[in-house]
Amino acid sequence: MHTPKLMLPTLLSLAVLSAAAFATSASAASNLVPPQGYYEGVEKFKTGENKFTCEATPQPYTGSLQFRSKYEGSDKARATLNTVSEKAFRDSTKDITTMERNTAKVVMQYMRDGRPEQLDCALGMLTTWARADALESTDFNHTGKSMRKWALGSMSSSYLRLKFSESHPLATRQQDAQVIEAWFSKLADQVVSDWNNLPLDKTNNHSYWAAWSVMSTAVATNRRDLFDWSVKEFKIAANQIDPQGFLPNELKRKQRALAYHNYALPPLAMIASFAQANGVDLRQENNGALKRLGDRVLAGVKDSGNEFQARDGEKQDMTDLKTDMKFAWLEPYCSLYDCGPDVLDQKHKMQPFKNFRLGGDLTRTYDPSHEKGEKGGS
Numbered sequence: 001m002h003t004p005k006l007m008l009p010t011l012l013s014l015a016v017l018s019a020a021a022f023a024t025s026a027s028a029a030s031n032l033v034p035p036q037g038y039y040e041g042v043e044k045f046k047t048g049e050n051k052f053t054c055e056a057t058p059q060p061y062t063g064s065l066q067f068r069s070k071y072e073g074s075d076k077a078r079a080t081l082n083t084v085s086e087k088a089f090r091d092s093t094k095d096i097t098t099m100e101r102n103t104a105k106v107v108m109q110y111m112r113d114g115r116p117e118q119l120d121c122a123l124g125m126l127t128t129w130a131r132a133d134a135l136e137s138t139d140f141n142h143t144g145k146s147m148r149k150w151a152l153g154s155m156s157s158s159y160l161r162l163k164f165s166e167s168h169p170l171a172t173r174q175q176d177a178q179v180i181e182a183w184f185s186k187l188a189d190q191v192v193s194d195w196n197n198l199p200l201d202k203t204n205n206h207s208y209w210a211a212w213s214v215m216s217t218a219v220a221t222n223r224r225d226l227f228d229w230s231v232k233e234f235k236i237a238a239n240q241i242d243p244q245g246f247l248p249n250e251l252k253r254k255q256r257a258l259a260y261h262n263y264a265l266p267p268l269a270m271i272a273s274f275a276q277a278n279g280v281d282l283r284q285e286n287n288g289a290l291k292r293l294g295d296r297v298l299a300g301v302k303d304s305g306n307e308f309q310a311r312d313g314e315k316q317d318m319t320d321l322k323t324d325m326k327f328a329w330l331e332p333y334c335s336l337y338d339c340g341p342d343v344l345d346q347k348h349k350m351q352p353f354k355n356f357r358l359g360g361d362l363t364r365t366y367d368p369s370h371e372k373g374e375k376g377g378s
Helices: 007-029 083-092 094-113 116-131 142-164 174-195 205-221 224-238 254-277 289-302 306-312 330-336 341-350 362-366
Strands: none
Touching: 083 094, 094 116, 094 142, 116 142, 116 174, 142 174, 142 205, 174 205, 174 224, 205 224, 205 254, 224 254, 254 289, 254 306, 254 330, 289 306, 289 330, 330 341, 330 362
16 A cells, blocks of 8 residues: 555645644743743723823933943042042933833833823833834943943833733734834843953953843843843852852952942842743852852841951941842842841831832832832832
């Protein structure tokens, strides 16, 4: 017997369809996802009362990313604020920072109220900047490339709430989503180019924040190459943490060393949390380095920086550490580790944690049972 010729195309078609179905299911299985809290639905769909007004979209920033540093004229510790150059920096980057803040604020308002005009506002701001190719300039200095990665992390992590919400706000807005995600993708490629393969003595908290922006964008755009780059950068960071929990490049900041150790924690804790959601456990990297860093900072805050002073000889400036929002990293951190009763008590007293550079209200995302009031910075 022989197989009739008419059946060969049918068998071939079935084989092709089967292969395609397998490829699709394999691809779906490997889709990048955020931690569970990002699936939260809209709290309550409101209509009528307290009409929402969308603030004007900041002018898309399309110019050169050459900005003055707020530490201009400082010695190599880069720890002495220059008030004149700081004002110049704030003025020249105002539209970028306003865009970051407003995106996080309006997205969180939408997640609370579900008003269509809030969604229109958030997507309108993002598509306006995307269509203008904002923040894409290749004429930049260190401060400029820093602004790019901060802005990308702020906007992409806010957007994640819309993309993954069980309320599916983007279901009828796919054209907007495509425009926004294509722009995020281009910015992430540039951020990787800006911060890749730096010498170890130049790899500090800026690289960690760059890696966070790329991780957030990786999940928003489902790009495994970006995810892998962020994980690589996390591992570099973890291996900079010494056995006592210090970061040598942040110790260089003299009187602000403790503050900068604390500032290094939010992006690292967020990356580890996002990696874990995708089956990559970074907690044991370099013998539990992230836990050592967190413990070192918490101990440093408790003893007013005495251990840091003993290490680098400088009395620590504790000003930044009096701001609750600076400890937003405790939310992802305490989802990764079993925080002790004293740390949890401290965390609960400071909640809710709202940080626009991490995409808004992290307490709502990681510890919703303890969210309360409107306290906290954005």
